[in-house]
Amino acid sequence: MDHDDFAVEPIKGLPELPPEGEQILWQGRPDAWALSWQALSLPWVAGYFALLAIWRFVSLMDLVPLRAAVGYAVPFLVLGGIVLALLIGFGVIQARSSVYTVTNRRIALRVGAALTLTLNLPYTKIAAADLAHGPRGTGTIALQLKGGPRFAYLTLWPHCRPWKIASPQPALRCIPEAGRVAAMIADAAQARLTTPQVERVAQAAAVAAE
DSSP, X not given: XXXXXXXXXXXXXXXXXXXXXXXXXXXXXXXXXXXXXXXXXXXXXXXXXXXHHHHHHHHHTTTSOHHHHHHHHHHHHHHHHHHHHHHHHHXXXXXXXXXXEEESSEEEEEEOSSSXXXXXXXXXXXXXXXXXXXXXXXXXXXXXXXXXXXXXHHHHTTSBOTTOOSSOOBEEEEEETHHHHHHHHHHHHHHHHTSOOOOOOOHHHHXXXX
């Protein structure tokens, strides 16, 4: 399980050519709107600025003319619109710069806009994969790892399971047809883990064993 931040991609989403016998089963990226809606909490942000506008209007409606009260509330809605536009833009950039790859041996996540990070997660290092359904037919597949290096939550965000800060879990976030991809991962992982692993034994060790 490793990553390479600077290697040029010979294949989209992968830092190097797959070794012999490895096949790419699926590639995709997050749905930009679903990623913005979930990871960037668009409903909460919109609700916050709407409440500010309502509070401003109600607090002034008995003190100034109705039109003036509305005028004092409108700037909060304008500011909220600007913030939402920035968040959606950030979500679109994150979605377009990310590539998730599922092969018959591993899951690879190329994430990050300013600083690209590639995670290679062999099935032998994945303890479980949890599927959570989201809006518009999308879903998130969170990966529980077996020990190994621990990734920082802020380094992975938003490509990680929400609120798992102490033990961050990389995730294929807000992908279309998540159920089909989860089933594909389950089949590939089962096939990989049940395949006998043949290792070469050094000749000296074999002689010593005799």
